[in-house]
Amino acid sequence: MKRRRVLQLGAVLGGGLLRAGELGRPLGPYGERSPFEKAVRWRRESKTPEAGSSFTPLADSYGILTPSALHYERHHGGVPAIDPARHRLILQGMVERPLILTVGEIKRLPSVSRIYVVECGGNSGGEWGAKTAPDVQRSHGLVSCSEWTGVPLKLLFEEVGVRAGASWIIAEGADAGRVQRSIPIAKAMDDMLLAYGQNGEALRPEQGYPLRLIVPGWEGATHIKWLQRIVVADQPYQSRDETSKYTDLMPDGKARQFTFVMEAKSVVTFPSGGQTLPGPGLYELTGLAWSGRGRIERVEVTSDGGRSWQAAQLQEPRLRLAWVRFRLPWRWDGKETVIASRSIDETGYVQPSREALTAVRGTNSGFHYNGIKLWKVGADGRVTNVEA
Amino acid sequence: MKRRRVLQLGAVLGGGLLRAGELGRPLGPYGERSPFEKAVRWRRESKTPEAGSSFTPLADSYGILTPSALHYERHHGGVPAIDPARHRLILQGMVERPLILTVGEIKRLPSVSRIYVVECGGNSGGEWGAKTAPDVQRSHGLVSCSEWTGVPLKLLFEEVGVRAGASWIIAEGADAGRVQRSIPIAKAMDDMLLAYGQNGEALRPEQGYPLRLIVPGWEGATHIKWLQRIVVADQPYQSRDETSKYTDLMPDGKARQFTFVMEAKSVVTFPSGGQTLPGPGLYELTGLAWSGRGRIERVEVTSDGGRSWQAAQLQEPRLRLAWVRFRLPWRWDGKETVIASRSIDETGYVQPSREALTAVRGTNSGFHYNGIKLWKVGADGRVTNVEA
Numbered sequence A, B: 001m002k003r004r005r006v007l008q009l010g011a012v013l014g015g016g017l018l019r020a021g022e023l024g025r026p027l028g029p030y031g032e033r034s035p036f037e038k039a040v041r042w043r044r045e046s047k048t049p050e051a052g053s054s055f056t057p058l059a060d061s062y063g064i065l066t067p068s069a070l071h072y073e074r075h076h077g078g079v080p081a082i083d084p085a086r087h088r089l090i091l092q093g094m095v096e097r098p099l100i101l102t103v104g105e106i107k108r109l110p111s112v113s114r115i116y117v118v119e120c121g122g123n124s125g126g127e128w129g130a131k132t133a134p135d136v137q138r139s140h141g142l143v144s145c146s147e148w149t150g151v152p153l154k155l156l157f158e159e160v161g162v163r164a165g166a167s168w169i170i171a172e173g174a175d176a177g178r179v180q181r182s183i184p185i186a187k188a189m190d191d192m193l194l195a196y197g198q199n200g201e202a203l204r205p206e207q208g209y210p211l212r213l214i215v216p217g218w219e220g221a222t223h224i225k226w227l228q229r230i231v232v233a234d235q236p237y238q239s240r241d242e243t244s245k246y247t248d249l250m251p252d253g254k255a256r257q258f259t260f261v262m263e264a265k266s267v268v269t270f271p272s273g274g275q276t277l278p279g280p281g282l283y284e285l286t287g288l289a290w291s292g293r294g295r296i297e298r299v300e301v302t303s304d305g306g307r308s309w310q311a312a313q314l315q316e317p318r319l320r321l322a323w324v325r326f327r328l329p330w331r332w333d334g335k336e337t338v339i340a341s342r343s344i345d346e347t348g349y350v351q352p353s354r355e356a357l358t359a360v361r362g363t364n365s366g367f368h369y370n371g372i373k374l375w376k377v378g379a380d381g382r383v384t385n386v387e388a
Helices: A009-014 A103-107 A136-140 A153-160 A185-190 A354-361 B009-014 B103-107 B136-140 B153-160 B185-190 B354-361
Strands: A052-054 A073-075 A088-093 A099-102 A112-119 A143-152 A168-173 A180-184 A193-198 A212-214 A227-233 A265-270 A281-290 A296-302 A324-332 A337-345 A375-377 A383-385 B052-054 B073-075 B088-093 B099-102 B112-119 B143-152 B168-173 B180-184 B193-198 B212-214 B227-233 B265-270 B281-290 B296-302 B324-332 B337-345 B375-377 B383-385
Touching (some): A112 A193, A136 A265, A153 A185, A324 A337, B112 B193, B143 B153, B153 B185, B153 B193, B265 B296, B265 B337, B281 B296, B296 B324, B324 B337
Parallel strands (some): A088 A227
Antiparallel strands (some): A088 A099, A112 A143, A168 A227, A337 A375, B052 B073, B112 B143, B143 B193, B375 B383
8 A cells, every 4th residue: 555645535525536426227127247357268269269279367366266157168079058858867787776867856856065276187277388378367377266055976977876897987978079087986086076057057058058977176178068978887998088088198109098186276367467566566366276185285385496495374164075275475575586386285295396297297298287387577567487 | 856767778779869960069268057047037017127126936946056147136327337447445434544445456355255145135025924925936036146256354454543432434336326234344354355356256236336335144136336435434324225215113113223133944845835745755845944143053953833843954155154055855745834044153043933033033123034935835736935
């Protein structure tokens, strides 16, 4: 509050600062945001925008929830227009009693709601490269956080009766790509949800309306959208999206497969690439931290290029597998510096530096990058990507 | 899962149950809900829809968050279209250093995000009458729950320096009605927020864009929207909206004034008025509970007209002053019955029956009704309002 302006009360009352009271617009059935708000998902120009990604504007986010309208997208065959009255979910394979369910039948079952991050396995994949994205939306925007509502999958499996020897499920979407992913059945029996609700209403079409899987803490591609079938099996299917994609090419040329868990990660969203600080002074530095292994216990921030690290305030409640918003007062002296954050989760895992990560993983991979993200603040207040 | 249909796998695979994979719609900048979703806010037909209320469709809600697009509305002069670049907040009155702030300056200050219910003081006001609303949207829909982000008001008051003797603040909106409410300064110094964010993005226009007050647990009318001025004073203003409205007329003809706290309340949303159960069997009964005095500790449900009460499951996390979603398995035997819920908060306050409430308050009032809500399930499965 450096640029405080003391008031002459007469000037205020007589000077037209207070708004003239013209009649506003009436009550409405389903609201829209203000036309002055411009944040949108970003995507690369493409001749095939049905197969690609769009990125959540993290620098414009507040709190720990992503508006459904701005949840990141990753589609392999576009967004199907599904009539929920005609949609069915089939459970088959190594089960005693195969089952077809309508959406209405699913909604009648016991349900829970949980706030969870969903992160694409390829989020911040560009960071493996030499020249990375200029802002946090494009570098880290394939992650979002919502309240998801649905049926614990284990209830359905108890109903259909899993046969001895079953160890995997194969989930299939109703999109043009018929995306299929194999998931160990132990995860399904643990905390997976058959979700139909997001942020207080039905799933959005881009998020799998009317049904999707939620696989808490695991890479986004396993959270099959527009879910139409689950097959119980004794082995994975080796589908396209778990062989040609979503595997991690290691320095020795071999690929890691089924690396489901998204490791602890964090990123500073203010100040971040593309922003400009108006001048030296006091700011609140903020960002987001999350881990597929559980709860975030600590976030540390550097504002001197890594020489010293300071614990940030973590916003409560800190929910398992949800975002944690972190904040730290920061006085900028007007000199060039580098800022970054690193998160530590309940297992003690510490988000690694780029160097530590690439020493193990090499730079062949496109997936599961969770290195510390550096932003440079220039003497002119411009914030840029150190690596860009 | 009574209507389980066992599959002939051949029929499934050959029978066209699985969706043909036509190419879907491309990635998009800012999403919309599915055209198959129809829930909207309800309002009475009116020649002056700029002054009135619209109601959240509680029976269509999931989890504990209300989509911003469906947050209830209560306007006295319509929704102003405010350019945030031109909006100002003035702090004046009994302060050492009066202040004008831009929205940008406010966003630079330390902030917090909290999930809070906002409930109109007049919510379920129709329940005072002999003939009440047919469904839960119209009976109880002037309440919603969002994640709000903003600056703790006490930070601003520390900055302007409150003078000795100051005991109230008067908050004023920039709507045509220039709604003003007086609030004890102790509440401002406790947990009030100067909010600019809702559910991960900017406030919606109907919710006060670009700035509103959040007064946790207190009646909605104090959460001044389109906030343009706060005056610090040594007494309340006795404005229109705290004299002619938002006072509680008691049986003796005297009115209670400044009854800010919204007492513990709950309502069953499924099954609720206007719904029809398809037949006897197992259902999950669900609803919402909240209290302006703090956390909900227990919700009890009756499905036999009040002869017996059973503790419902409460969804975690149970946050202070936020909604708690409660759930209970319920086997309907197909006979006529009456269902209801009652909530108990951390202070031990028990949501009263209609009879207990009206014994104290009479039926003159339009505000602060929090009696137990009864729904009748008919032998035909139709659910109706017992009092309608």
